Structure formats: C-alpha cells, structure tokens
Amino acid sequence: MYDRSTLNGPKTFEIISQGERSRIPLIVHIPHSSVFIPEDERLTFCHSDLELNDELLRMTDRYTDDLFSEAIKLGGTLFVNRVSRLVCDPERFPDDESEPMSTKGMGAVYTKTSAGNQLKVDSFGSGDKNEVMNKYFHPYSKTLEEEVTKMLEAFEKCFIIDGHSFPSIPSPYEDPNSQRPDICFGYDPFHAPNDQFKDIENICKSNNYGSGHNEPFSGSYVPLKYFEKESKVKSLMIEIRRGTYMNESTGSKSQQYDQTKNLISEVMREIVSTL
Numbered sequence: 001m002y003d004r005s006t007l008n009g010p011k012t013f014e015i016i017s018q019g020e021r022s023r024i025p026l027i028v029h030i031p032h033s034s035v036f037i038p039e040d041e042r043l044t045f046c047h048s049d050l051e052l053n054d055e056l057l058r059m060t061d062r063y064t065d066d067l068f069s070e071a072i073k074l075g076g077t078l079f080v081n082r083v084s085r086l087v088c089d090p091e092r093f094p095d096d097e098s099e100p101m102s103t104k105g106m107g108a109v110y111t112k113t114s115a116g117n118q119l120k121v122d123s124f125g126s127g128d129k130n131e132v133m134n135k136y137f138h139p140y141s142k143t144l145e146e147e148v149t150k151m152l153e154a155f156e157k158c159f160i161i162d163g164h165s166f167p168s169i170p171s172p173y174e175d176p177n178s179q180r181p182d183i184c185f186g187y188d189p190f191h192a193p194n195d196q197f198k199d200i201e202n203i204c205k206s207n208n209y210g211s212g213h214n215e216p217f218s219g220s221y222v223p224l225k226y227f228e229k230e231s232k233v234k235s236l237m238i239e240i241r242r243g244t245y246m247n248e249s250t251g252s253k254s255q256q257y258d259q260t261k262n263l264i265s266e267v268m269r270e271i272v273s274t275l
Helices: 050-058 099-103 125-153 193-206 257-272
Strands: 013-017 026-030 077-081 158-166 183-187 211-213 233-242
Touching: 013 125, 013 233, 026 125, 026 233, 077 125, 158 257, 183 193, 193 211, 193 257, 233 257
Parallel strands: 026 077, 026 158, 158 233, 183 211
Antiparallel strands: 013 077, 183 233
C-alpha cells in the first residue's frame, strides 16, 4: 500500500492506494472510524475518560476503515479520517447555518453529546472552534476535493463511496421510529448511481442482508465545489448496521464480522465493474 498523505505535522487523515495514483475512478471515504483524540484537544472536553469512552463507543463507526479496505485491492483510493469526529466532523457543512445537525450541537465541531449534554468545557468559544476548523476541517476538505479533481482530470468521472455504520438502536438525536436495515444506501438525487441499485440490492439479498434507501440516514458526501454542480461525480453512502459485525456494548468484532466484510467487498466489486 502507498500512503499519499502530505500533511505537515501530525497525520490527521490518510490517503491510501496501491501506487502513487488510483487505477480506477474510485474514492472510498471513511470519516468516522477513528477514536483518536489528540492530547491538546482532550483538554477541551468536560467529561471523564470513562464518560468520553462511552460517547466514542456510541458515535464511532468502528472498523469501517477495514470493512471497506477492498477499495485498495480494486485499484481505488481509501481516504480515511484519523481523528475522532468528536474533535471535528469533516462530513458536515462548514457553516452552522447550512448544517442541520448544528441545531443539536453537532455541527462540524461538536458542543453536545449524542444525548444532548454538554461536551466541551465552559471556556470553549468561537475562537477555539475556528482553530479546530483551520487545523482539521479545512485541510481535510481541501485535500479530498483535490482528490476528486484529480479523478475527473484522469478519468472524466469519479465515484465516491461514503463508508459508515450506525447503531441498531436509534441514538437520542435520531427519529426513534426510523427503519434500521442491515445496509442503508444513502444518496442525493443529483449524484445518485441510479443504474446500480438493483444489482447491489440483489447482492445484499442473496447474502441474507436486508437493505434500504436513505433511512435511517440519507445523502452522501460530495465536496462542496461539485455538490449538485457536477453530474460526473457520483456518490453513494453505504451505512452498515453495527449489529451485523460487532458487539455494540463492547466495541469488539463479532463472529459475523468477516461475513459482513465480504458482503461490502462484493458490493464494491459490483460498483467497480461498471466504472
């Protein structure tokens, strides 16, 4: 594997491919798999280590960097956030006015827990938030945008798979009545790969995994430069229900882990076969 990350200082995200560039127009984006909180950022949280670990267990899409790693073997690029979303969530709009989750204290920089309780120390203010955005969010989004641009220049198209997982029981900020299929495919109509849904749904069905669309989560990541502007950028979010691959109480892998990983690999191979 070839690590194409070019950040100065601590590595806050990784760009991984087989060589110096992708052989196919595929980027697999993994924004929420990390539990790492840098020491200086830890000081901004008002919770004990035990409380923070509980929140990380609820909010982290554990193992998704591995579950979607077939992308590298297929010749694509794996773009992985290596800092916890509790520090900065790169899959948010940068301004709170445009980001719906900001009303719950969970915009690009979280100030509330999943249960709606205070997350940061009282002294954490707008200046601290701007510092976090400049340190984590903006370099991340700029680099990911550049990766998409390179794909468009090289292949005249780009397919983004947005890799996530979700808890079997809705979090307090979610709709308690939302459907919880084994696999959720999320997309924005402008960037949706509509001709592929039937085949990937059949793959899920043949492996005894249920699937659904845009519930409990909808949409899929596209850099703002191209969002609803460039139809050559396709994007599909693949959300995996955590109960299909891990013990949600402990965070450890379950016996079904390899089966779920193989399913995701098969879905990705089907997508790549049409690129």
